[in-house]
Amino acid sequence: MTSDLELACRELVELVTDYLEGALPEAERARFEAHIAACPGCTAYLEQMRTTIRLTGMLTEEQLAPGARDELLRVFRDWKLES
């Protein structure tokens, strides 16, 4: 049952980023961890969020279009001449 002291799963999922960012106040963090320890669903959810972050971190940024790069190289050469 949801009491004032206990987090509901629906509340917990909104705190995951604050938790991972270390932004939860101490008492809140303790409530979060107590819930996780007792709830397989939220344990899986937290693990999914961690995996999501890990997979997102494996993406690579697209390459720069060569046109813009050539133009910037001209900017750089001009700058060099002036300085």
Add this chain to the structure above:
Amino acid sequence: MSEAGSASRDDLRLIEALRAGDETAFTSLVQRYQASMLRIAQMYVSGRAVAEEVVQEAWVGVLKGLDGFQGRSSLRTWIFRILVNTAKTKGQRERRSVPFSSLWTAEGDEPAVDPDRFLPEGERWENHWSAAPATWETVPEERLASRETFARVATAIEALPPSQREVIRLRDVRGWTSKEVCNALDISETNQRVLLHRARSKIRAALESYLQPEEGVAS
């Protein structure tokens, strides 16, 4: 990875190379940040062409400021500050109606998880899972880290509202610290966290429906 606080040794080496006129150093610097800069510029000005101008101007500003760069922030934080300032100035000149302060403010209520997956209020276990997520620990790494999965993640990122997209790209794709993102984009820690939270929650949901399409049916 460099700290938000000050320029790293890599930064200082790079700056020295730039001052010496090293074109490869400049090209690699441009390559690293150009795409992000362009997207962020597009949030302040209307149209791709103007955004490209802004980025170009920002690079000129970076080169001009190089000699005066004190190394009190990391190089990339400094570069993005120049970009955001250039874009703001240009945007003001365009008299665009979107107020800058609202650009990065997370507004409205966006639940991280579909409310239907929780038990309704009034039930004994109200707001606890009715359709709990399953573990991904049993999903083989070859499937998790597959091209198909990355394509899903990329598509989900593209579908995000611009402010959420930029924050997750800088934080999770590029690995910036929250302090660096806040400094570079000139947003508060709280805003940054809300935007990141919404972005990550949506990517997770997209991954879940890809990895476990039948989720929620059996529970």
